[in-house]
Amino acid sequence: MVKVGLFGAGVVGRGVVELVRTQKDRIRQTLGADLEVSGIYVRDTSRPRTDQPELETTDQARVLESADIVVEVMGGIEPARSIIQAAHAAGKPVVSANKMLLSNHLGEFSGPLRYEAAVAAAIPILSSLREGFGAIRATRFEAILNGTTNLILGLMSEGMDYNAALQVAQDKGFAEADPSSDVLGHDSLYKAVLLTHALTGEMPNWSMDAAAGITGVTLDHIRAAEAEGKVVKLIASGDIAASRVSVKPQAVPKEAWVRIQGGRNRISIITDVAGELVWEGPGAGSHETASAVLGDAISLGRTLVLS
Ligand SMILES: NC(=O)c1ccc[n+]([C@@H]2O[C@H](COP(=O)([O-])OP(=O)(O)OC[C@H]3O[C@@H](n4cnc5c(N)ncnc54)[C@H](OP(=O)(O)O)[C@@H]3O)[C@@H](O)[C@H]2O)c1
Numbered sequence: 001m002v003k004v005g006l007f008g009a010g011v012v013g014r015g016v017v018e019l020v021r022t023q024k025d026r027i028r029q030t031l032g033a034d035l036e037v038s039g040i041y042v043r044d045t046s047r048p049r050t051d052q053p054e055l056e057t058t059d060q061a062r063v064l065e066s067a068d069i070v071v072e073v074m075g076g077i078e079p080a081r082s083i084i085q086a087a088h089a090a091g092k093p094v095v096s097a098n099k100m101l102l103s104n105h106l107g108e109f110s111g112p113l114r115y116e117a118a119v120a121a122a123i124p125i126l127s128s129l130r131e132g133f134g135a136i137r138a139t140r141f142e143a144i145l146n147g148t149t150n151l152i153l154g155l156m157s158e159g160m161d162y163n164a165a166l167q168v169a170q171d172k173g174f175a176e177a178d179p180s181s182d183v184l185g186h187d188s189l190y191k192a193v194l195l196t197h198a199l200t201g202e203m204p205n206w207s208m209d210a211a212a213g214i215t216g217v218t219l220d221h222i223r224a225a226e227a228e229g230k231v232v233k234l235i236a237s238g239d240i241a242a243s244r245v246s247v248k249p250q251a252v253p254k255e256a257w258v259r260i261q262g263g264r265n266r267i268s269i270i271t272d273v274a275g276e277l278v279w280e281g282p283g284a285g286s287h288e289t290a291s292a293v294l295g296d297a298i299s300l301g302r303t304l305v306l307s
Contacts, residue, residue, distance in 0.1 A: 002031060002301040003038035005067025005092075007083050008074035009049035009056065012097055012117070013040070015290030016071060017050045023294070031298045033305045039063035041083075064090060068304055069297050072096040073117075077104070084109055093303075095296040097289060100181070103190035106203065114296035119191045119198075120145060120265040122288035123281040124295065129198040129269075137272045138199045141238045142252075145191040147263030147284045148175045148182040149214050149234040153249070154261050157222050157231060162215070174263065174284075185211035185234060185247035192236040192245040195267070204243045212248040225251035231258045 004020070006013055020027065020037055027035050040056045041063040042049050049056060057063060060083065064070065070087035072094060074080050080101050087094045088111030096102060097117035116126050120143075129138075144150055151174050155165035166183070169175035181187045189211040196204040214234055225232045230251040238245045260266045265283030270276055282288040 002033055002035045002297075002304055003066060003068045004035060004297055005039050005041070005063040005070050006037055007041040007060075007063065007070065007072045007080070009040050009042050010073070010075075011286045012073040012289045012293065013071075014050050015286035015288075016073065016293055017052055019287060019290045019294055021051075027294065027298060031301050031305060033301070035294075035297065035301060038066035060086075064092070067092060069300050070094045071293060071297060072098060073293065074098070075100065077101055081105055081108070084113065087111070088113075093300040095293055095300065097293055099187065099190040099194060103193040106194075106197065112300060114300060115194070116296050117289045117292035119194050120267060120279070120281070120283045121285065122291050123265060123267070123279050123283065124292065125267055125279055126194065126198045128279070129195070133199065133271075136274050138240050138269050139272055140240055141192075141195060141199075141236075141267060141269045143188075143192070143195070143236045143267040144233055144257070144260050144265055145188045145195075145236050145267070145283060146182055146185075146234060147265070148179060149185075149188070150260065150264070151175075151262045152183070153214060153217065153222075153232055153234065156217065156219060157226070159219070161219060162217065182213075183215055184213035186213075188234060188236040188247040189245065192238055192247060195236075196238045196240065196243070196245055199238075199240060199269075200243070202243070204238070204245050206245050210244075210246045212246075214249050217249050221249070221251075229254055233257050233260070 042056045070092050072080050084094050093112035096115045099118040102115050151169050152165040222232050231254050235250045236247045263284045267279045
């Protein structure tokens with residue numbers, strides 16, 4: 001039996017609890033043992049957050065002690081950072097989906113740490129880049145890594161203005177009440193930093209100045225792109241040799257990019273000997289993100305089962 005201690009019971013955390021239950025047999029097959037959630041750390045227990053309220057507690061230490069593997073899906077810097085450090089100090093491996101924390105503080109963590117869900121959710125891009133690029137080198141990448149801005153730009157290309165499109169994104173549950181991390185390009189930049197790290201093993205040189213979001217995009221920009229057979233997308237780019245990442249709205253060829261709608265992500269990586277490699281798929285969502293979290297937990301759990 002491998003026990004998972006869950007920190008955070010929001011969109012992703014609830015997805016983890018549900019998939020552990022509904023995918024029990026499949027998980028046993030791939031892990032070689034049963035996997036169960038042993039405790040769920042929540043801010044308060046006044047209302048149930050998951051369908052296993054008996055596991056919910058405000059006692060961080062209890063959840064940590066109960067676990068073989070710690071899963072951090074709270075978001076933000078603190079207390080997520082301290083929880084990961086405490087897990088490592090207790091010799092426990094960690095899975096996190098927290099791109100903001102990891103892009104800013106990855107170097108501070110010293111124990112086993114996996115974070116596939118932090119970039120492009122269900123697409124196993126980080127492990128592909130780390131493990132599949134042994135003999136080739138990436139020179140640059142271009143990617144759509146944020147579903148909220150992709151949905152807003154899609155609605156604008158149908159004629160809706162920015163504010164109305166943002167409202168629709170919020171009504172559909174894509175954009176948060178405070179959408180700034182998405183619309184200012186910060187969320188995409190965090191992911192571009194982690195993509196670069198997966199490709200090179202090193203953090204790129206970056207600051208928040210490298211992000212330009214979509215708040216300045218107008219219907220005129222979108223029509224001008226249309227006239228050239230292009231579409232405006234929020235593109236995260238990486239120049240690997242220069243160790244540089246940036247995010248900005250760009251008019252890109254329709255052929256490759258227009259079908260990437262709503263919450264879908266697309267990552268195009270240019271390599272030295274294998275040309276262009278492309279990944280596409282759901283870049284957000286409860287079960288989509290939880291599937292990547294559990295993929296990491298199973299992978300770490302296999303080591304525990306075998307030891
Ligand atoms: N949603 C996605 O599709 C997606 C995709 C990829 C990666 N991620 C990443 O996954 C992480 C979680 O995202 P999410 O969408 O699940 O967020 P969310 O729905 O806001 O859930 C976060 C949960 O953590 C809890 N939490 C936050 N701070 C806490 C604290 N100090 N003490 C106790 N509980 C605390 C929140 O509790 P309250 O309810 O009490 O506030 C909430 O239940 C983030 O790092 C996000 O960037 C999300």
